[in-house]
Amino acid sequence: MWQYQKKLQYPINIKNPNPKYAQIIISQYGGPDGELGASMRYLTQRYSMPYDDVKATLTDIGTEELAHLEMICAMVHQLTRKLTPKQIKDAGFDTYFVDHTNAVYPIAASALPWRAEYIQAKGDILADLHEDLAAEQKARVTYDNLIRLIDDPDILDPLRFLREREIAHYQRFGEALRRTTDRLDSKNYYAFNPSFDK
């Protein structure tokens, strides 16, 4: 189970609302490489993981991704604070507002709602860990792109923190992969699937 801590992992204090920025940052909530997918991917893959250290890595990183999801939602929430109908229309935020008002709903920047197809649980430790390594890199690129498009230090500071976490997680998943291959047949890693074959 999980227990809530009444804090953000890293503080979000955005002084200036900006619905245009909200519409691109929301992709790291409900987009193809966002934090909702990240947490669901790692927490879902745990059940077919054969090794305790990899189960722990998926659990602990998957849990941190839930905290990142909360940070992204806090950013979108603060960026859409106290908007007037004119500001909503001028920023092109009306297409989101009509369906969700000022709620935070998991969609991509392109407005496509979150889909389970963004994640995979293949039941094969090599396939799943390679997916996780790729996912961390794709999330890092998304943060790189957001940092290129945004010009507000209140937003850039937490985005840089989140980008660094993708790199830290990539490192830990790389170690999990190395520890996995150390336990497989060095002449043929694919000789058997430790998640299924006994």
Add this chain to the structure above:
Amino acid sequence: MNDRKYMLRKIWEMDFALHELVLFLDTHPKNARALELTRQYRARRATAIAEYEAVFGPYQPTADSTPAEGEWKWIKGPWPWEFDGTEV
């Protein structure tokens, strides 16, 4: 930054250091330095929470220090995602 936020920040710094150690230890379970740092940061976190609770009351809703009579203080805002743009 007011005293309450400063004291909370001290706890949260320890939380983050401990979280990083958790992830590191998942893939380095016998690393002596990481195990020792975990011990040290746990002690520093416990001290920071005790200092906070002595002044401001309960830090977590499940803690023994959270009063279960009178009024349930857990619900009091601001919640973590809330910021009205003025107070820092």
